[in-house]
Amino acid sequence: MAEIGLRTKMLVRDVMSSPVITTTEGESVEKVAKLMKAQRLGSIIVTDKEDRPIGVITERDLVTRVLSENKLPSDLKAKEVMSSPLVTIKPDETLSNVARQMSRLNMRRFGVVYKGELVGVVSSKDVLAITPELLDTIQEKVRIESGETAPEENSPMAGHCDRCGQWSNRLREIEGEFQCEDCRSQERDKY
Numbered sequence: 001m002a003e004i005g006l007r008t009k010m011l012v013r014d015v016m017s018s019p020v021i022t023t024t025e026g027e028s029v030e031k032v033a034k035l036m037k038a039q040r041l042g043s044i045i046v047t048d049k050e051d052r053p054i055g056v057i058t059e060r061d062l063v064t065r066v067l068s069e070n071k072l073p074s075d076l077k078a079k080e081v082m083s084s085p086l087v088t089i090k091p092d093e094t095l096s097n098v099a100r101q102m103s104r105l106n107m108r109r110f111g112v113v114y115k116g117e118l119v120g121v122v123s124s125k126d127v128l129a130i131t132p133e134l135l136d137t138i139q140e141k142v143r144i145e146s147g148e149t150a151p152e153e154n155s156p157m158a159g160h161c162d163r164c165g166q167w168s169n170r171l172r173e174i175e176g177e178f179q180c181e182d183c184r185s186q187e188r189d190k191y
Contacts, residue, residue: 009094009095009096010094010095010096010130011091011092011093011094011095012089012090012091012092012093012094012095012098012112012120012122013091013092013112013120014095014130015095015122015126015127015129015130016091016112016119016120016121016122016126017120017121017122017123017126018112018119018120018121019119019120020045020111020118020119020120020121021035021039021041021044021045022044022045022046022047022051022053022118023035023044023045023046023047023057023078024046024047024048024049024078025046025047025048025049025054025055025077025078025079025082026077026078026079027077027078028073028074028075028076028077028078029057029062029066029073029074029076029077029078029080029081030072030073030074032044032057032073032078032081033062033073036057036059042058042059042123042125043056043057043058043059043109043121043123044056044057045086045111045118045121046078046079046082046084046086047118053086053088053111053113053118054079054082054084054085054086055078055079055082055083055084055085055086056082056083056084056086056109056111057078057081057082057083058083058108058109061081061082061083062081065080065081066081086110086111087101087105087107087110087111088110088111088112088113088118089101089110089111089112089113089122090112090113090114091112091114091119091120095127095130098110098122098127099124099127102124102127108123108124108125109121109122109123109124110122110123156169156170156171156172157171157172157173157178158170158171159171159178160178161178161179161180161183162177162178162179163177163179163180163183164180164182164183166180166182168180168181172184174187
């Protein structure tokens with residue numbers, strides 16, 4: 001693949017979220033939670049007075065350090081609730097290495113730092129979002145290497161029929177819907 005200009009490895013920069021929404025260490029947890037809600041975020045990076053990333057507040061942090069302790073979010077500062085230190089990685093790190101680190105450290109989010117600047121966030125959700133495409137690519141590579149011919153465009157598949165909801169081992173795509181034999185024959189009978 002390299003001879004045609006394609007990279008063989010997926011990198012953090014390919015899937016990271018950027019720009020990063022941050023909050024300061026002195027911000028009230030109430031305002032942080034409102035910002036997370038407004039931005040539809042599961043976490044937010046906390047920065048110090050020099051705008052350096054020092055931690056992260058996750059939904060789990062809010063549950064375990066605020067709600068379960070029956071504390072008022074308006075009485076707490078971000079630095080009291082955040083998980084720290086923020087684990088960071090470089091944007092040219094491979095996703096396979098990041099996935100291993102996330103698993104080993106039992107963490108779901110890393111800050112992405114380039115030349116000392118926070119440039120993004122990569123989460124386990126970002127890694128999982130590309131997994132179906134990677135699996136398809138791996139299957140296609142195995143098929144090609146084994147000399148197997150390409151499956152027919154409309155070959156039967158297994159799954160639930162989009163019409164009746166029943167399981168079938170012989171689904172076929174008809175006008176954007178996957179239909180079982182019974183539903184296909186009912187359609188034919190209409191005409």
